[in-house]
Amino acid sequence: MISVEEAQRLCLGLAGTVGTEEIALADTAGRVLAVSAQAGRAQPPFRSAAMDGYAVKNSEVAIGAAFTVVGESAAGHGWDGTLEAGQAVRIFTGAPVPEGADHVVIQEDVDRDGDTITIQPNLGDGPNIRPEGVDFPSDFALKAPRRLSAIDLALLAAMNVDRVTVAKRPVVDILATGDELIMPGEVPTRDQIIASNLFAIKALVEQAGGIAHIHPIAADTEEAITDAMKAMTGDIAITIGGASVGDYDLVGKVSDALGVERSFYKIAMRPGKPLIAGRFPHGAPYLGLPGNPVSAIVCALLFLIPLVKRMQGLDDVLPATRTARLGHDTPKNGPRTHYMRATLDGDEVTIAGSQDSSLLTVMAEANCLVIRPIGDEARQKGEVVEIVPL
Ligand SMILES: Nc1nc2c(c(=O)[nH]1)N[C@H]1C(S)=C(S)[C@@H](COP(=O)(O)OP(=O)(O)OC[C@H]3O[C@@H](n4cnc5c(N)ncnc54)[C@H](O)[C@@H]3O)O[C@H]1N2
Numbered sequence: 001m002i003s004v005e006e007a008q009r010l011c012l013g014l015a016g017t018v019g020t021e022e023i024a025l026a027d028t029a030g031r032v033l034a035v036s037a038q039a040g041r042a043q044p045p046f047r048s049a050a051m052d053g054y055a056v057k058n059s060e061v062a063i064g065a066a067f068t069v070v071g072e073s074a075a076g077h078g079w080d081g082t083l084e085a086g087q088a089v090r091i092f093t094g095a096p097v098p099e100g101a102d103h104v105v106i107q108e109d110v111d112r113d114g115d116t117i118t119i120q121p122n123l124g125d126g127p128n129i130r131p132e133g134v135d136f137p138s139d140f141a142l143k144a145p146r147r148l149s150a151i152d153l154a155l156l157a158a159m160n161v162d163r164v165t166v167a168k169r170p171v172v173d174i175l176a177t178g179d180e181l182i183m184p185g186e187v188p189t190r191d192q193i194i195a196s197n198l199f200a201i202k203a204l205v206e207q208a209g210g211i212a213h214i215h216p217i218a219a220d221t222e223e224a225i226t227d228a229m230k231a232m233t234g235d236i237a238i239t240i241g242g243a244s245v246g247d248y249d250l251v252g253k254v255s256d257a258l259g260v261e262r263s264f265y266k267i268a269m270r271p272g273k274p275l276i277a278g279r280f281p282h283g284a285p286y287l288g289l290p291g292n293p294v295s296a297i298v299c300a301l302l303f304l305i306p307l308v309k310r311m312q313g314l315d316d317v318l319p320a321t322r323t324a325r326l327g328h329d330t331p332k333n334g335p336r337t338h339y340m341r342a343t344l345d346g347d348e349v350t351i352a353g354s355q356d357s358s359l360l361t362v363m364a365e366a367n368c369l370v371i372r373p374i375g376d377e378a379r380q381k382g383e384v385v386e387i388v389p390l
């Protein structure tokens with residue numbers, strides 16, 4: 001059995017790239033920027049008024065000073081002249097500040113009589129002018145790779161970028177295997193259960209920027225699994241279940257027969273020990289996840305999701321960890337790294353009482369996984385542990 005770190009390294013080694021596409025800015029939220037976007041224009045592209053008021057010379061600003069209003073600069077319609085001594089230009093927020101002016105006195109601070117303004121005693125601070133390029137200069141670039149946030153879309157728009165080159169979304173084929181499984185909504189026989197973990201995995205893939213295709217459940221026969229695996233032609237292939245050593249755990253055998261080049265089988269981790277990883281003949285990375293609901297989901301978080309992100313060109317793809325303090329004593333860990341379902345409240349973490357890998361109710365209540373290293377000694381309340389926030 002290999003370590004989790006080694007397994008993650010090998011999985012990421014299977015990642016190919018999915019190529020890029022140019023799409024409209026409005027469609028890019030959550031996509032990964034593949035080519036740095038260039039501004040080509042400063043923002044603001046001119047000195048602009050930050051307040052509504054009067055543009056004057058800073059050197060002339062004083063309580064009681066009077067100015068003659070000689071023009072108007074509105075947003076989208078600047079004033080082309082040059083301000084002379086004793087003059088003011090009526091100006092509005094976002095409008096270009098005229099040549100010769102370097103202070104905007106807000107309108108609340110002046111008294112206007114015809115074309116004359118006089119600065120009042122309540123004069124506030126200036127200069128109320130945004131320098132050219134104060135948000136970004138004309139050579140500004142939004143650097144790739146980067147997952148585009150909602151705010152990034154506004155920034156790209158401000159940069160006058162209307163088409164964006166992003167990584168294509170990796171297509172992930174998800175195949176659940178097992179005679180006992182039916183889809184939600186179908187009528188189970190006495191010995192059947194409902195396929196569940198694939199829905200969490202589909203959602204995780206989509207949150208990570210991939211496209212998930214759920215395939216029809218395959219029965220526990222070599223023929224059915226072979227046919228179903230041949231139909232997985234996307235960028236990443238996932239099977240769920242049948243990865244262990246039982247008589248009906250046929251996925252490893254079938255994947256070998258299909259020419260999947262095995263990268264590793266079995267990890268010193270709990271849950272998720274019987275993970276299979278390899279590469280399909282057509283190049284797609286393949287992960288054979290264990291069937292237990294929690295095992296499949298934890299494996300997806302630790303191995304599949306990083307792969308989906310890496311195939312979009314992202315660098316920092318492994319789940320973030322942080323530390324927390326144990327809210328109680330906990331016994332020595334065994335020979336596998338244990339990812340324990342737990343609840344973080346403030347800085348204190350409480351490990352769930354049952355860690356059986358079939359328990360979705362426990363995982364649904366958890367908001368983190370406590371990582372217990374291989375052979376970790378018994379820990380006392382208050383000791384620091386590493387966690388993966390969920
Ligand atoms: N003799 C041994 N038995 C087992 C070992 C072992 O080392 N020696 N490993 C155990 C561990 S650890 C795990 S994890 C499981 C993984 O087994 P498989 O990947 O072969 O999974 P299945 O046997 O097909 O299913 C296990 C369990 O999960 C249920 N299941 C399967 N698929 C789904 C699904 N899509 N949605 C919901 N539930 C699913 C299935 O009905 C079983 O109850 O093996 C242990 N055994």
Ligand code: MOO
Nearest residue numbers: 271272273295357
């Ligand atoms: O590794 Mo299994 O995933 O412990 O239940």
